[in-house]
Amino acid sequence: MAGIVGYGAYAPKYRIKVEEIAKVWGADAPSYKRGLMLREKSVPAPDQDVITMSVEASRNAIKRAGIDAKKIGAIYVGSESHPYAVKPSGTVVAEAIGATPDIHCADFEFACKAGTEGMFVALSLVEAGKMEYALGIGADTSQGAPGDALEYSASAGAAAFIFGKNDTVAEVEHTNAYMTDTPDFWRREYMHYPRHAGRFTGMPAYFKHVTGAATALLEISGTKPEDFAYAVFHQPNGKFPTTVGKKLGFKPEQIETGLLCPRLGNTYSGSSPMGLTAVLDVAKPGQLIFMVSYGSGAGSDGFIYRVTDRISKVQDLALKTTDYLDRETIQLDYGTYAKFRGKIRMSE
Amino acid sequence: MSTSARYWREIPQRYRYEASKCKGCGAVWFPPRLICAECGKREFEDVTLSNTGKVQTFTVIRVAPNEFCDESPYAIGVVELDDGVMIQCQIVDCLPEEIKTGMPVKIEFRKVKQEGQAGIINYGYKAVPAA
Structure with a gap:
């Protein structure tokens, strides 16, 4: 039966707290924290995007799968924040993990479920016997408009799954x-x-x-x-x-x-x-x-x-998801967060 | 400013840290060379560099070129990877004052720069403090 043969995640190191955002917009932080059940969110560094986080998550997945990346027959990156409007994120990710050139590639979009769409199709291709392995990735550096409720939650992270029929986890x-x-x-x-x-x-x-x-x-x-x-x-x-x-x-x-x-x-x-x-x-x-x-x-x-x-043989082969969450984070003030996220209008 | 074609040519090194190891004397060259500068042989095998190492030395850029001015102050360092090869790259995900010589680092895939608002994005490697 087909399944996941390797998986991996990535989360950036930067965070911003609900209080720091609420302070700027005159909002009541305790009520947002209670209402959203949320304390803080991850923020991508200025040099991170869907492609860079997808590469890191995929490298963790390959370590756990223990396979040659050249055997991956498809790469599907699901995101609503692909860095390019035209040029698939998967082209760069596949090149970085060494899975080119014999690979099918497409970027997926469906708001927050683009990642599981990629997983669904990758799994289906493996089940159909079209390829030995397929990689499905969900990644985003989501944007919330300044002052909007989404600004408190829209964060960044990635997860990658390699599907196959043998040696599944x-x-x-x-x-x-x-x-x-x-x-x-x-x-x-x-x-x-x-x-x-x-x-x-x-x-x-x-x-x-x-x-x-x-x-x-x-x-x-x-x-x-x-x-x-x-x-x-x-x-x-x-x-x-x-x-x-x-x-x-x-x-x-x-x-x-x-x-x-x-x-x-x-x-x-x-x-x-x-x-x-x-x-x-x-x-x-x-x-x-x-x-x-x-x-x-x-x-x-x-x-x-x-x-x-x-x-149990693969869990320790790469950084765990909680390792990324438990590591020492860098807390941002709103000004630096606004700069990191490109929310400040700069001189042309 | 580099061009898209040059960026493309350097993908194996910038994305996958591909180096060449001399079949004569074993010297590892990054980026790869056609002729070994140690023994003069022309036969190499492909090797992939380690993605962990230590900071050998670094400097902090406070007056940056235009493409990097949003990032200043930022650190550029020489990292000795675990396989002995030295690479030069930015050291990120920490404050410049926290960086120390000998600090263990990991190599991560990052955006290095973009060729203007409408141009291509240049990806490559940077060092981050080891988790």
Whole structure:
């Protein structure tokens, strides 16, 4: 059965706290922290973007897979912040990891679920026997407009997964997808910042699609929430995945390992994929993992993984996701953050 | 200013740290050479440099060229990689005053510069404090 043969994550070193952003906009930090269940978010360094973080996450995935990168037959980078409007991020990433030239490449976009789309297609190509290995990446350096609620959560991070049929660390037992035309969040061409429909992003958008995908996934797999050791949901804030998990019947202890948002922010396309890497870092053979992503626009991808015996051999082969979160961070003031994120209008 | 073509030619070194090892005397050259400067032989095998090392020396740039002026002050250093090869690169993800000679570093993939607002982005290697 096809599954994940190697995985890896990357998070930048810089952070900004909710208090630091709230101070600038005269907002009430405690109520934002409570409402979003979020303390701080990661910020990419000025020399980091989706491509650089994807390369680092992919290198970690290759270390764990223990394969020759030349055997990777496809690379799909999912993001809403690809550095180029025209020129795939995957071209640079594939070149950097040494996977060119016999490789299929495409960049994916679907708000926050572009990463799991890439994973879905990479897995499917391997299952179809078109190639031995395929790489799916979710990465973002997401932007929130200054003063907007999204500015408190829009962060940066990446996760990469190499799919194959042999030597898996987690087999993919079931997948599904659930999608409708729901305009809850978007960015028009040439616009710098995305727009969103406020509270509309909740019930008819996030909750409807995550619940829709999750319920169908439980049904087609014949499983119940209590069968799973871990559950990972898309994390636009700390509150939504906690609420949706509870509604579906999952317990907090099944969700907390993969819930990175409170100290990382919403890494958009990297969100549920990074949560999955944090779970794989500690998972034990035989355990089941439930995962449902969400991307505005809107849709969800669902996956059920069964961890294999090989997991314990690869967990320590690369930096773990929590290593990136627990390492000493550099806290930014709002001015430096604004400079790093290109929010300051410079002289021509 | 470098050109897109030159950037492209240097991809194997800037992205993947590909070097050449002389089949005669074993000297490692980065970037690769056609003729070994140690023994004069012309046969090499491809090797990939280690991605960890130590800061040998460094300086802090406070008055930067135009392409880098947003980044100043920033550190440029000579890093001796674990396989003995010395490379020169920026040292980032720390304050310049925190950098010390002998400090262990890891090589990461970063943006080095961009060829103006509409030009290509130049990627390459930089050193960061080892985790």
